[in-house]
Amino acid sequence: MTSWQQAAADDAALMNDFQTICRFGGRLSGTGQDEAAMEWALTRLREVGPDVRRVAVPYDGWRCLSGSLTLLGDTPVNLECVPLLRSASTDALGLEGTVLDLGAGRQEDFERAGDAVRGKIVLVRHEYPFSKGHVHRRRKYDMAVAHGAAAFLIANPLPGAGPLSGSSGRPRDGAGIPAAYIDHEGALALCAQPRARVRLLIQGEELRDSMACAGILDLPGGRDSRIVISAHMDGHDLGSSALDNATGVAVALAAARILAGQLGPGTPGLRICFFTAEEWALAGSARYLADMAATERHALKLNINLDTVAGDDTLCALISDYPALAGVVESAATRAGVPVSHWLPFMPNSDHANFARHGIPALRLVAGFDKPQSCVRHILSRGDVPDIILEGEMRNALAVTCAMASLALGMTDQELDALKSGSTCPRI
Ligand SMILES: [Zn+2]
Incomplete structure (x- = not known):
């Protein structure tokens, strides 16, 4: 077992968090279920670090x-x-x-x-x-x-x-x-x-006047730059949005707990972003990034977006036309001891797309890529319920997330900026 697998295995709260998120219901933005789940998540984030903010963002x-x-x-x-x-x-x-x-x-x-x-x-x-x-x-x-x-x-x-x-x-x-x-x-x-x-x-x-929200935990390192782990909290109301995206939120919370101890004078900071109104054409993260000061946005060096990270035993990183991310994925997969494929073309199917469009190297970790018979097929349906998620899949996703983020935390700003090279991702 690799040390990342061990760290993932040792996180006692992962599956309990996942089940808790599912119990808020499908979390469709506008129903209040997403807001209630976000309030809970903010409390969990405060246990990791003190700089927790709730940012209100308008959406249609x-x-x-x-x-x-x-x-x-x-x-x-x-x-x-x-x-x-x-x-x-x-x-x-x-x-x-x-x-x-x-x-x-x-x-x-x-x-x-x-x-x-x-x-x-x-x-x-x-x-x-x-x-x-x-x-x-x-x-x-x-x-x-x-x-x-x-x-x-x-x-x-x-x-x-x-x-x-x-x-x-x-x-x-x-x-x-x-x-x-x-x-x-x-x-x-x-x-x-x-x-x-x-x-x-x-x-x-x-x-009119609908407001979504973003829940943000900022964990400072030794410099202004930030590695961002994101996941959307909202979902649809036919099932309990377990795959999409209680899996991603629970893994992001666990990754924050594990990685907090890795930050220091020589590392960038780590930011955890939970979005709502993702299922509304990615409106929540779009507005969060658009409203941000350009200097703050420039400090965001990499986005690891977790969306539907269990439901199958295969993982893929959708690397949004940032070819240099392939190396990060391969290296992290080796360190985690968990195979992860990657897919280069830009796929605007989750919040990573908005980061990528702002010129921030961004990837989405997803389970079951190109496996239409996997349990991930239940996405968006009444079958998206907690029972279809296996703990081992969650822990593999956590090990990979930690390995990727840790790799980025070990890079200089120059090395992080080099992840943009060769990108043909469409820009805002
Ligand atoms: Zn999703």
């Missing part, structure tokens, strides 16, 4: 008032649906239209259908989010809007797993179309007849 809040989908015909059938966060509303009677099945709903599917999309209620499929060729829900939604669709339905391809939950990414008062997740069985019903007609009803409410 929204609440679903009602959502329903009816397959019309001689005998109308109600199908389960979950409106996307920030979906456009239909009028009070709902929107009636013809369904157009676009299969996966990739660019070639929209191009093939061309003008036939206009005015239709398009049906596409959700894809396992952590894979090399993945096309994100929001890109499919944007293509539907661009092609003139009247509404957007996205089906969970997994039988018996229910619908999913996710954001449309539509900005406040922005143009958009009604959009909802449906389950596999609902998609089968819609495809069982040609030119199926449905009525989609979605009523949502803009919540």
Whole structure:
């Protein structure tokens, strides 16, 4: 056993913290569950260091008032649906239209259908989010809007797993179309007849002046520079957001406990950032970083973002088009004695993306990359519950996180700045 594995094994509170976070519920921003979980986390952080802050950040809040989908015909059938966060509303009677099945709903599917999309209620499929060729829900939604669709339905391809939950990414008062997740069985019903007609009803409410928050622990070292470990606290309300992201928060808390003793005059400081409104198109971390003074942001040298770090026995670092991070990942994996692959292309699927866009070398540690059959498939669904998480996976993620952060804490500012070299990550 490596010393990092030993340190990870010795952290007595890891699994208890994980279970505690899950007990706050799915922690959807706006429900108060994320705020309550954050208050608890701030208390935990204060046990590690005194400089703990709660930073309020505005975001475009929204609440679903009602959502329903009816397959019309001689005998109308109600199908389960979950409106996307920030979906456009239909009028009070709902929107009636013809369904157009676009299969996966990739660019070639929209191009093939061309003008036939206009005015239709398009049906596409959700894809396992952590894979090399993945096309994100929001890109499919944007293509539907661009092609003139009247509404957007996205089906969970997994039988018996229910619908999913996710954001449309539509900005406040922005143009958009009604959009909802449906389950596999609902998609089968819609495809069982040609030119199926449905009525989609979605009523949502803009919540002006909504505030999300970031919970920050700052542990000083010997110089101004900081290594940042982040994880988002918020989630979705179908399950208990165990994978996504109680795993990341619990591992970040444990990493803070373990690494606090490593800081000294020769090291940069360590900052732990817990975000909310991540599931709202990464709004919380975007605003936190945008509002920060440029000098403070410049001091952030590396972001290790923990999001869905258990649920499978494989780990991958998504290194956001910062090729120099590959060496850090490989070296840390060796020191931790836990294999970690890496994937170079920029994947804007968690808070690391906002760090990367500000020119800060950033990676996301994720479990189950390119393993669509792993337990990580339960992400965003009612199946995202604590029972599917294995303790050994959590402890491996912790050992790797500590090894990566420790490696960075041992680097000079010059060495840390060199991690930016060769990056083609899109900048803000
Ligand atoms: Zn997440």
